[in-house]
Amino acid sequence: MKKLFFILILFVNSMAVSYAQTNEAVTTIMDDERTARLDSLINDLFINDPELKSLLNTNPWKMHYLYFRSSFSTKTVASGREIGDDQINIGNQLFYLNGAGFYAGVSGVWYNQLDPGYRTTVLMGGYSNKLFNWDPLRVRLSYLRYISHINDPLFEPLYKQALSSGFTLSNKHVGLRLDGSLHFGDYETGKSLSADLYGNLVLYENGYRKKIRFRPEISVTYGIDYQEFMLDESFIDPITGYEYTSYYIDKFGLMDVQLELPIDFRYKNFDFELSYKYHMPQNFVDDVEHPNLSVFQFSVGYFFRLGK
Numbered sequence: 675m676k677k678l679f680f681i682l683i684l685f686v687n688s689m690a691v692s693y694a695q696t697n698e699a700v701t702t703i704m705d706d707e708r709t710a711r712l713d714s715l716i717n718d719l720f721i722n723d724p725e726l727k728s729l730l731n732t733n734p735w736k737m738h739y740l741y742f743r744s745s746f747s748t749k750t751v752a753s754g755r756e757i758g759d760d761q762i763n764i765g766n767q768l769f770y771l772n773g774a775g776f777y778a779g780v781s782g783v784w785y786n787q788l789d790p791g792y793r794t795t796v797l798m799g800g801y802s803n804k805l806f807n808w809d810p811l812r813v814r815l816s817y818l819r820y821i822s823h824i825n826d827p828l829f830e831p832l833y834k835q836a837l838s839s840g841f842t843l844s845n846k847h848v849g850l851r852l853d854g855s856l857h858f859g860d861y862e863t864g865k866s867l868s869a870d871l872y873g874n875l876v877l878y879e880n881g882y883r884k885k886i887r888f889r890p891e892i893s894v895t896y897g898i899d900y901q902e903f904m905l906d907e908s909f910i911d912p913i914t915g916y917e918y919t920s921y922y923i924d925k926f927g928l929m930d931v932q933l934e935l936p937i938d939f940r941y942k943n944f945d946f947e948l949s950y951k952y953h954m955p956q957n958f959v960d961d962v963e964h965p966n967l968s969v970f971q972f973s974v975g976y977f978f979r980l981g982k
Contacts, residue, residue: 677962737773738778738980742766743945745973753897754930754955755964761787775803794819794831813841833864848873865926867896884941891934898924899959927958928976945975 743766750761763786769779778799784791800816818836822829840853849872857864872891879885881941900923909918936949949971 677944735774736770739771739977740980741769741975741977743769743973743975745971747969747971748966749969750787751951751953751967751969753766753895753899753971754932754953754967756967758785758787761785776801790824793822793824795823796878797821800838810845811841811843813839815839830861831859832862833859846874864898864924866898869894885939889938891932891936891938893930893932893934894928895932896927897925897929900924925959928956930955943976943978944974946979947971947973949973 680775689862708793714893725882745765745884747763747765748760750757750763763783765781765783767779767781769777771777776799781796781798781799782792782794785793797819798816800814805811805813816839817839820834836855836857838853838855840851842851844850849870851868851870851872853865853868870891870893872889875888875890876888877888888939891946903923904920908917911918933952933954934949935951936947939946949970951967951969953967953969955966957964
């Protein structure tokens, strides 16, 4: 039954949901990127594990778990666009799940080139279950709330909450995942779509407590990019006193194509992952060229079962 959380380590990685060129957007984008794929993770938790399915069919409400995960990334990327210059980040996440498909969690990320480095706490909750009582097809719904820790009266996060839904169709060897999200702020709303095709290759297995897997994945992400226009003359906001020299118009389109090559190791209650990601950002506004990016990420996780 401890297979339940091994799958979590595979996908709680970057998934881009939107991109803005203003500094106020960076925190929301990156923390959302760290947590949005939890929807898809829950979808995969109970698939291809006959022992766990048997337990869930008896009394899933009595199965309760905690999972903690910490990760390190060599670059900070949102929708294929690099934030900063080789800006590293360290993320921590804690999740609660039960066998009936409900989950809740808290997440935060520290960035070495931002001030403050820790800017936002993300709270999340959701539900995932099979559709039409058919195990290969699962649907999900989740809600995310962002809590800002920036003590600046002029700072206003771009988004404060998000609602996501999607489904996954998979078997033991291959899977297809589709997700859509809506993001809400006081003055802005955003949307994103993503599709992921992934494989599952077991390289080594010695009981369910010791396993090495390779799960290559290719993803496409659609979101909002912002086209900047310069004002003929600057404008000063009479309330904030902030001087504006340009304005933005948002456009929706293909943001990023990503190839991910993760190697996952599990030993007893520990999960380890080393992943290489190659981003191919797509340019559809202005003449701004975004270079392709290579990112390495390492993560370690540990899970607990609560009660007997």
